[in-house]
Amino acid sequence: AQTVTQSQPEMSVQEAETVTLSCTYDTSESDYYLFWYKQPPSRQMILVIRQEAYKQQNATENRFSVNFQKAAKSFSLKISDSQLGDAAMYFCAYRPRSTGNQFYFGTGTSLTVIP
Amino acid sequence: EPEVTQTPSHQVTQMGQEVILRCVPISNHLYFYWYRQILGQKVEFLVSFYNNEISEKSEIFDDQFSVERPDGSNFTLKIRSTKLEDSAMYFCASSTRNSPLHFGNGTRLTVT
Numbered sequence: 001a002q003t004v005t006q007s008q009p010e011m012s013v014q015e016a017e018t019v020t021l022s023c024t025y026d027t028s029e030s031d032y033y034l035f036w037y038k039q040p041p042s043r044q045m046i047l048v049i050r051q052e053a054y055k056q057q058n059a060t061e062n063r064f065s066v067n068f069q070k071a072a073k074s075f076s077l078k079i080s081d082s083q084l085g086d087a088a089m090y091f092c093a094y095r096p097r098s099t100g101n102q103f104y105f106g107t108g109t110s111l112t113v114i115p
Numbered sequence: 116e117p118e119v120t121q122t123p124s125h126q127v128t129q130m131g132q133e134v135i136l137r138c139v140p141i142s143n144h145l146y147f148y149w150y151r152q153i154l155g156q157k158v159e160f161l162v163s164f165y166n167n168e169i170s171e172k173s174e175i176f177d178d179q180f181s182v183e184r185p186d187g188s189n190f191t192l193k194i195r196s197t198k199l200e201d202s203a204m205y206f207c208a209s210s211t212r213n214s215p216l217h218f219g220n221g222t223r224l225t226v227t
Contacts (some may be wrong), residue, residue: 035215043204045158045218091158093216102171103148103216105158 002027004094006106013082014114020067021077021109023092029053031097034068034075039089039108048090051075053097079111087113117141121207121219128197129227136192136222138207147190148208148216149182151175158206164190197226 004025013019025034036048051059051068059066063080079086092106120139128134140147149161162172164182181193190209194201204223208216 033213033215037216037218042220043152043223044220045206045208045216047215047217050215097213102160102163104160105150107157 002029002094002096002104004092004104004106006090006092006109008109009107010110010112012112012114013079013086015082015084017082018078018080019082019111021079021090021092021111023075023077023106025073025075025092025094025104027073027094027096029096029098033095033097034066035093035095035103036064036066036075036077037091037093037105038086039091040085040087045091049077082113084113084115087111117143117217119207119209119217119219121205121222123222124220125223125225127225127227130199131196134194134197134224136194136205136207136224138190138192138219139188140190140207140209141217142188144209144211144214144217146170146210146212147182147184148210149192150206150208150218151203152206152221153203161192194224197224199226202226 032053034051038046038048049061065078067076089108091108094104122137147164152158160173162176163170179195204221206221207219
């Protein structure tokens with residue numbers, strides 16, 4: 001079974017500080033993609049960052065970076081210099097490259113940014 | 116930047132009525148999806164569609180649900196006889212073979 005687990009239902013961070021959101025996944029595939037999506041109160045789903053499993057280098061997008069540990073099947077998101085606009089639900093997602101085209105989502109982490 | 120568009124943004128319907136949710140995926144995308152999200156809960160996969168047929172569907176996607184790509188641009192989700200528990204946010208998404216999902220802004224379905 002292919003599952004994505006986000007063990008932190010809620011997190012909070014002080015404005016300008018750094019926070020890390022956890023994600024683990026279970027798969028027997030060797031090649032796949034991983035994503036973090038942000039869902040602000042508007043309910044829109046916004047892609048934050050993506051990682052290809054065959055790339056060892058951790059993806060970075062401005063203040064957002066990931067810590068991809070393939071052996072541990074871990075894909076955490078680090079938000080640096082947190083801003084009020086970062087407050088949202090964050091969903092981790094996995095997509096196998098070879099089998100089918102379904103994306104698998106975690107249950108989400110609600111991030112609060114404290115001014 | 117191309118977008119996935121969904122209409123309507125909010126649909127209110129009575130229990131037992133049929134509802135059609137509409138989506139226009141990004142034009143060069145080949146894979147189309149419907150997901151739903153009951154308020155405050157996880158994003159649930161309903162169905163994926165490729166090459167004019169359903170490629171995968173979840174247990175949620177029972178005989179009450181159907182999808183169609185009637186004219187090469189629209190991608191619709193039909194619920195034949197809505198139930199109260201169908202109330203949710205419905206997201207359409209599209210992708211290429213190796214791209215992320217691009218989501219529409221969602222249709223909030225309220226069944227009364």
